[in-house]
Amino acid sequence: MLRGRRTLERMSLRLSTVILPVRPWHAGGRDQWVRAERLGFHTAYTYDHLSWRTFRDGPWFGAVPTLTAAAAVTDRLRLGTLVTSPNFRHPVTLAKDLMSLDDISGGRITLGIGAGGNGFDATALGQEPWTPRERADRLAEFVPLLDRLLTEGAVTHHGTFYSAEEARNIPGCVQGPRLPFAVAATGPRGMKLAARHGQAWVTTGDPKLKEDGTPEQSREALRGQLEKLDKVFADIGRDPASMDKILLTGFTPEGGAVLDSVDAFVDFAGRHQELGFTELVIHAPIPDSDFAADETVFERIATEALTQLDD
Secondary structure, X not given: OHHHHXXXXXXXXXXXXXXXXXXXXXXXXXXXHHHHHHOOOOEEEEOOOOOOHHHOOOOOOOHHHHXXXXXXXXXXXXXXXXXXXXXXXXXXHHHHHHHHHHHHHOOOEEEEEOOOOOOHHHOOOOOOOOOHHHHHHHHHHHHHHHHHHHHOOEEEEEOOOOEEEEEEOOOOOOOOOOOOEEEEOOOHHHHHHHHHHOOEEEEOOOHHHOOOOOHHHHHHHHHHHHHHHHHHHHHHOOOHHHOEEEEEOOOOOOHHHHHOOHHHHHHHHHHHHHHOOOEEEXXXXXXXXXXXXXXXXXXHHHHHHHHHHHO
8 A cells, every 4th residue: 555655646646536425334335435545545535416317316425424434534545525516505604514524634625626517416405407607607606705714714705696794714724724626627717716726626528528439539638628727827827737637537438447457547547647637536336337347456456557657
């Protein structure tokens, strides 16, 4: 495990995982987070949804209590959401949860945040689903307000979508000046938010290419996204190298095949490292689902793949 962690740091390419909250804590859920630390992953994320796609009619647990429990059974592993959205969150209450999580974990929390989609979360509170523009409008107000809530002692804000009246988050985050934001965005407005407020940028690739595109087309699309991000950084005078670039795998044309073998993952990782990604995130296997994979291969990828890439 230690050898793998040293390799990740030396290469500036990190390997992280996503643990979907589908297992009861005392029936396999706890073990997954403990294993993620043992395997040397940089971060273990979870999805922040009320339910999600094909898992809608099965077990699905809340992100904040899951991460709280994970923080209590791990010591070094970073923890986070990938991603939280305004679909059912409010900046004031989320800030309080995040500050508490950062305290409980000893400063190991990363907030992945994005505009959200039009899935089950979009209507679970009884509202009509927002259009892409409406989601972008809300995120544009949500992120700066959340930034203030996590860095200022008292915040008052009366906006178009969100309000705060002398909201207090004392003593603030363990990580200073606040816990890091990983902003998921592919459009210009979202990329500007990432550049101004984020410590990392997240993408899943071009969704139009997942079913009918080729790996080469996908890499070209990702290269285009990274070039757009660089331009946004140049426009505001920030060094693009100051931001991590995270690829959540499983949604490019390769799909779950990147976990078929260590060699397949090494090839995939090398090609995307060349594009400029600094962190790759793979899903922990879930049997009989879109994320089914061989557990032994998954563990070998965690402990061996980036060492082979370095060779």
